[in-house]
Amino acid sequence: MTTQTSMTEPAGAGTPPPQPPSPFRRYASFVSGRRSKWVVLVFWLLLIGVGGSLAAKLGSVQNNEQQTWLPADSQSTHAIDVANRYFTAKDVMTAVVVYTRDEGLSGTDLARVGEDRRQLLERRIAAADIAPAVVSQDHRAAYLTVPLRTDKSDNAVLGDAVKSVRKLTEDHAVAGLDVRIAGQAGNIADFIDVYSGMDAALLATTLAIVALLLLITYRSPVLWLIPLISVALAGQVASGVVYLLAEYAGLTVNGQSSYVLVVLVLGVGTDYALLLIARYREELRRHEDRHEAMALAVTRSMPAIAASAATVGVATLCLVFGSMNSTRGLGPVVAIGVLIVFCAMTSLLPAFLVILGRWVFWPLIPRHTGDYADDGAGGHAAASAAREHGTWNRIARGVGRRPRPVWIGSVVVLAALACGSFTLSSGQTQGEQFTRKVDSVIGQERLAEHFAAGSSAPADVYVRDAGAAAALRALPGVPGVDSATQVASSGGWTHIAAVLRDSPDTHAARQTIERIRHTMRHSSPETRSALVAGQTAVTLDTSDAQGEEERLLIPLILVVVLGMLIVLLRSVVAPIVLLLSVVLSFGSAVGAAGLLYHALGYPRIDRGLLLFGFLFLVALGVDYTIFLMTRAKEEVRERGHREGILTGLAVTGGVITSAGLVLAATFAALTVIPTVNALQQGVLVAVGVLLDTLLVRSLLLPALALEIGPRFWRPARPRD
Template sequence: MTSRLLTLPAGHTAKWIVLVVVVLIYGGLASQAGKLEGAQKNESSSWLPTDAESVKALDAVKRFPGGELAPAVIAYERRGGLTAADKARIDGTVAKLNADRKPLVLEAQPPVYSPNGAAALIVQPVQPGDGSGDTFQTAVQSIRDRIGEPDAGLDVKLTGAAGFSLDAIKVFSGINGTLLYAAAGIVLVLLIIIYRSPIFWAIPFFSVLLAEGASRGAGYLLAEAGVTINGQTGGILPVLVFGAGTDYALLLVSRYREELRRHEDKHEATAIALRSAGPAILASGLTVIAALLTLSIAEVNSTAGLGPVGAMGVALAMISMLTVLPALLAICGRRAFWSPGLDTIPHPGQTGTDETHGFWRRVGDRVARHPRPVWVLGGIVLLVLAANVLNLDTSQTTGNQFRGSVDSVEGQQVLSRNFPAGASAPADVIVGDAGKAQAVADALKGEKALISDVRVAGRGDAGVQLSVTFKDDPYASTTMDTIPHLRAVARRAGGASTLVGGPTAQEYDLRVSATRDNQLIIPLTLLVVFAILIVLLRSLVAPLLLIVSVIVSFAAALGTGIFVSEHIFGFTGVGPTLPLLAFVFLVALGIDYNIFLMARVREEAIKHGTREGTLRGLAVTGAVITGAGIVLAGTFGALAVLPLVVLTQIGFIVAFGVLLDTFVVRSVIVPAAVIDTGRRVWWPSTLSREDG
């Protein structure tokens, strides 16, 4: 039954039905693709679980008369001291800011001048709205437009929570289009190089492009259903679809071209290719989907949202490669491989890369001579690369998440030089028992090394809201580390119902949730992948070997990425969610190649024994897996074009890890370990006893 379903697109009439039905369904989903960006939520509070203390504090703030506010802080600075003309401009700016204000923009406060006479700030509160970006972005942008350009020697920057949010929204708003074009361009070029045909590349490219459009439309529907999607998820989605989809296309086309050299009938060749490569593609796709779905239990909502969205994208890519692609192959036939001046059209009896020829067979023969030293030495090299994981520093924050010059970051630096640095993002302390508000304020004022000011910001049914200004940069990791202490101080004075929130507390809670997610989801992902490999390979030893190889490969990629990020790119730390995301991508996508390899090795081992089966499997899958690895690394490398540090880091780590897995782990270490283990690698299946 499964075989008949897999080969349905190879039928003489069924190929047309399958093509039309799937294109119509995917086209319908793609019609909603343009709405995905508008459904994204990019404010940090939406990423946190509802039971985080900073989220509870935010909910309480909304019950006060002023409600939740994001201060837009206009920072002025002249290093030699503000002139009379500067002060006249600053005073006049307040009137401009208050004239004909946009929706969500509240009245600007009078300017505050620094004690050293070199700087001034104006605070204009902005209501956050629904957090989706459009109205809020228009509101904050109107403030930025009205403050004007810097004069000679006078710097003018927009910072504060509203400024940081505006810069983040602008960055995220350009992600989808930039990545779509970058990933599509990389895949297009690589397909042309791989197939050396001016025609054939269009078949897999159309299949994956159709899946990408459908995935963005389905992503919008998931957002409407309540899944939290931010710009990071929206940016990673096309990379996943292009990368995974192209990998599956390369595997199927490779087997199809192999069968065209054995069979005259293109329909028969398509059917055999589907029966042979289809189960491996299905197993690989389900492995990636299952691994991504483990993210759904994350406390960090942005990570949890990536789970179903990414799994949906990979599922649509896999289905397209098992329906649209084979239908087009059966329609176009062997002539689609035509290239002027080259003998690229496969025909029966033609010699191709097989188990006795080619580069990868020669690599296998060399590995087979001394398999144990090969995998031991390879493992040592990976462990050396992994050693830098011990220097993992998850101190990346909102304040250093951007690449290049950003107004909000530079404005925060102006404040840090001339005012209490925390003035741009005060903490919110909610005292439920109004009678204890003064005691809480006094206790916090006593923390003179941490706090510069405490004032009452509001009174209401939720109690008393205190606005607490930090002495140091509120986005610095050292300031975030003080949150547990300040919460303890506030609760001792105000009781258990006292809450500490605000941007700094939100960043701290994000780290706590991310740490919990790392500790829970990484082992769970390994168990899920291990279980799928057991079912696929009908063995316990082979899946264990593959899991160990992927773990060490991931550690090597992460260690290398940390070193490169710090010493070459010059970035400070990594985001708290990066280790988990990099792990899931590398394990889920990296295991693909091991599935492609070991599924073919098992098929060959049944006929020729484990040693020869490994060499044949490596020979016939080497080229296609290498091509797939280069494509996947290229698509993830496209993340490096974005001005966000975390996406650049993820892009490098995953791209490097995929190449490491493709050229070292899958091609050298795993075959060496399998050959060294011998038929015991298939234990406890009958193959472990009958293998010759």
């Protein structure tokens, strides 16, 4: 009779009909289904089979030529176009072979220099004619300027050419004669040498760090392997996609974007895995069927993971509006990596875990206890949270007792650390780019001791033939110019080499380039269209472009992140507070990193470091804020603002802290690369992530949310 009554009951009476499953729930049911999990696994195995073979080719499409990083409208870019069209063979770069003897060069030494020049030409190691050696006035040094072949798609071409020069000079060395290879070719060859094998070393180091942290986190000899394998496979697919875009769609990929892709995929992928597995562990205690437990875990963690991936992806895509090809290329590379690792962590990882079963958690296997009542929204009783998350429950209650002193103290600490940023200065010299002395740096120092320091890389001035005479008269009078010599004329243009008194990568040399350009514009009507290039000019134009990118991209990224937070939280007050906290966290990270740079002996930074750090610390730092606030909002619906915030902190504290430690450690792995820029990038992001995880997310944000009260969620009303 009861059944009959319910069947004839009018619509709207009694229990409302069940709501259709959400898109997240339908997706979750598919990736964790009894049969469909095998479809997911087979799909990823096929994808990995293709992507893995393509990933191995990624190095072949890297383009590390300095001029390709320049804005299309920079003077250096136009000058390089003129040089390639009328004066130099395409794909040629200059090395400077420096010979020194402290006691003075002997006749045998000079004969050796002449013989080296002849051999370099006869063996066709040089790409063009080599001018006779230049001997210093003190007769203790000489140098040859050797043009070498290069290929933007194959770094090995230049590296092999420099090795050939080095082998020739070493095979016929005269005892006591010091020989170094400097110049732009020597400098880039040293970069190629120090990065040689670094992809494998970086990957191995990062994997080892992540594996160790996962082993400590899970205290299981098996479970740590599952997310690590999933992330590694996702990284192979991402590298394969990036290769295809670089090969067939013109995407610019360089050494920096390649190693950022490796580190980011491992760090972000592990973050997502930690969040999902923590939720899966909770659901396994509430549900006997592991398929149902995984479906609920994916459903309830997907909003946070999807919001995080979307925020990072869209924020990094803002880089396509940058001035330099390297910046524009980095954005899609990172976005592709985040998208693919998101898909892998929400499909491949759940399928793996469900297929393997509960035993992968051994020895801490989560049993179905029924302790947690399923309330349909994932909320748990405060007592359960206290039992399961004891340490973080105590931290949460501590914040709840005195929120005002907590957030004020946190702000004071962060602001004090931010003051360290005033100790930083930009403009690394060539000698400051490596963590150890390399051949090109020593060669440049030898040149500076015996010649005008700019001899290894003179400024290239290209002027119309009608203005050549006026330019040759004006250039020697420019402060900082040692000499000016006409090199050649072709196609209506004249090439003049202006030797600078200062080393080509110093601030003084860049000021000289600015004075040369000013003189050319105002010397005569015929020189007004002159173009100034060379190593120093390229560095100057790169620095100017980086400044323009900072002014454009930093506000744009902030607007994008704010918009994503507003959409996610359906609030205005909370996103503004969260964004301000992330900006303060970035400032403190720069300051703290600056103090560490001084302690490590590398106080000067590359101008591009700030944009790099801002992008990753804001985009990745907001990850942990999203993880915390989505769970807090979920809890607020069940138990009110205060208890919801504190419970959200208690139940997410452990997993988010673990995720932060993993991400910080993966970026710290960049310190294995023997360049100062990579070391500084790793230190900055690692310090920033730790500050954001341990201070901003754990103390500042919960305390501010309690201080503001329910208005924190306006105009949304999560309890409704």
